[in-house]
Amino acid sequence: MSTHAQLPVGFEALETKGWIGSRRYLLLRRASQLFFLALFLTGPLFGFWIAKGTLAGSLTLDFLPLADPLVALQSIAAGHWLTATALTGALIVLAAYVLLGGRAYCAWVCPINPVTDAAHWMHRRLDLPKGWQPKRSARYWLLGTVLTASFASGTIAWEILNPVTMVHRGLVFGLSAAWLVVAAVFLFDLFVSRRGWCGHLCPVGAFYGLIGKTSILRVSAPKRAACDDCMDCYAVCPENQVISPALKGSPGTSPIILAGDCTNCGACIDVCAQDVFRFTHRFDRRLAEPPSQFAAEQSAASLMHKE
Amino acid sequence: MATPQLAQSRRRFLADTARMAGGCAVAGLGLAYVARDARALPADALRPPGALAEDDFLGACIRCGLCVRDCPFDTLKLAELGTDGPATGTPYFTARTVPCEMCDDIPCVAACPTGALDPALDDIDDARMGTAVLVDQENCLNFHGLRCDVCYRVCPAIDAAITLEASHDERSGHHAIFAPTVHAGHCTGCGLCEKSCVLPEAAIKVLPVRLARGEAADHYRRGWEEKEKNGAPLVDGLIDLPDRLPGPGTDNLAAPGGFEPAYKLPGGRR
C-alpha cells in the first residue's frame, strides 16, 4: 500500500481535479434524484402535471405508463395478473434498467439513497464501528423471501414495509409517516449497520442488481495501470467488492466492472486522482496498459475531459 | 476425499446458508403475518368503485395513487402508515368525510393501471363500495315520527337503494313513521346518505359489504321463489299445517284469540 493511503479519502482528487471535478457524478446524481422527484411534485405543488402517481406506478404526460417491475412481479406472485397498462409500464422500466445498469436506479433515482448516503457520511465523520454486517447475499435471500411471502399471503407483501415506495409516496402525497421511515433507515445505517440498508438488505436493490447483470452501461478501469493504490475508490464505493476484479485483474482480463451490484454511481470516477475509471459500454474492453507511453495516457485523459 | 480446508469451507458454507435460511424464514413469517394483518381495514374505510374483493385487492393494488389523483372530488385518500390501518398506501375513502359522487365516467377506475379497480365496471350504478345500514333507529329522527328524510333525498338511487317505509307510530298513536330503508341490491355505497345525516353522529352509516351484510347458505331455496319459477307448487297435495303464532299453543287463523287444544301435547304440556 502506498503512502497515499494516509491522506484523507478524496484529498488527492480534490487537489488535482478541484471541488467540482472531484464530485461531478455526485452532483449529477443529486440533480437526477431531485429531477425524478420534481417530475412528480410539479402537479401537486403547481398544478402542472408531468408524472402522476408514484415510483410504484405512474403516468407521465398522460401517455407514458411506468411501473416498478418488482412490485409487478410480487403482484403476479400473489396471483393477480396485472392489466396491460401496468405490465407495459413494468416492461418499459425493466428494459431501461437492463440498458442503463439495474442499480443505476439506486444511485440515480431512489429517494432512499440520499438518506443512506447521508448516514454513511455521518458514519465516517463520527468514525463509528461497522456494526452488524450481514453477508451481501442477504438481500438476495430477502428478495426470495419477499416473493415467497407475496405468493403465500396473496398480497404485495413488500409494499407493506418498503421504505423506497413509502418515502416516495410520502413526499408526493404529503403523508407524514414517511419521515418515520426516513429516520428509521438513517438510524439503522448510522448506528446498527454501516451501509446496512442499501448495501446488504434492500430487496429492491437486489432485484435491480439482478437485472443489471447484463446492463450495457458500465464503469471500466481502462487506466488501471496508473492506479497508485491509494484505495480511495474502495473507501467511497458503496459496493466495493465489485472493484477488484476490474482494477486488480491480471493482464488480459477485462477492466469492466461487470458485477450487478455496481450502482453506476460514478463515485470511483470522481475520487480517483489518476483518472483510472470511466463510463463505457460493457463490450469496451480497451485498456490503456503500459507500455503505452505516458503521452498516450495524457491524450486519453484530456479526451475524457472533453467528453 | 475432501482436504481439511475444503471440508471446513464446506461446513462454513452450510452453516452460513442455514443461518441465512433461518433468518429469512423468520423474516418471511413476520412479513406474511403483517401482510395478513393488513387485511383488517378500519370499519369506516371504503374502497373506491370497482375495487376487487379485499383479498384480491391487496394482491393487485400497487399503491400508485393514480386513482386518488384522478378523483375530481378529492374523495380518495392513500392510507397512512400506522394511523389508517396497516394497508399502507392503499386508496380508501370515509363516507362521513368526503363521499363518492359517483362520476358517470368513473375516472378512478379509468386511471387504475393494474385492474385493482375492475375495468369491467362501466356503469357506476353497479359499484358496490359498501352498503348503507341504518345503524341507529333510536336516534334517527324519522323513527321519532319526524320527516327529516335527508338521507333518502340525497341518495342518487332514490326510491331504489333507499325507500321510506310507512308504519303506524305506536308512541303518538295517530302518526306514521317513515323508516329510511336500504335495499342493498341497489345501494352503491357512495356514502352520500351518511355524509348528509343531520345528526352529530350519523344514524345511517355505509359499511364495507363484509360488515354490512349477511349471506344466505348456498343450498337455501325460498319456497315462494321456486314456486313462481316452477309456475306451480313443487310438491302436490301439501297438507296445510296449523300456523303457530304467539300465545299458548294457539292457531290464530283457526280461532282468532287462541284456544286450548283439544289434544294433549307430547311431553305433558297442557
Ligand code: SF4
Ligand atoms: S366515482 Fe368519482 S367521486 Fe367516486 S371515487 Fe371515483 S372519481 Fe371519486
Ligand code: SF4
Ligand atoms: S390506481 Fe389502482 S393500483 Fe393505483 S392505488 Fe388506485 S387502486 Fe391501487
Ligand code: SF4
Ligand atoms: S350509500 Fe346511501 S346514498 Fe349511496 S346509494 Fe347507498 S343508500 Fe344511496
Ligand code: SF4
Ligand atoms: S338523515 Fe339521519 S336522522 Fe335523518 S332520516 Fe336519515 S338517518 Fe335518520
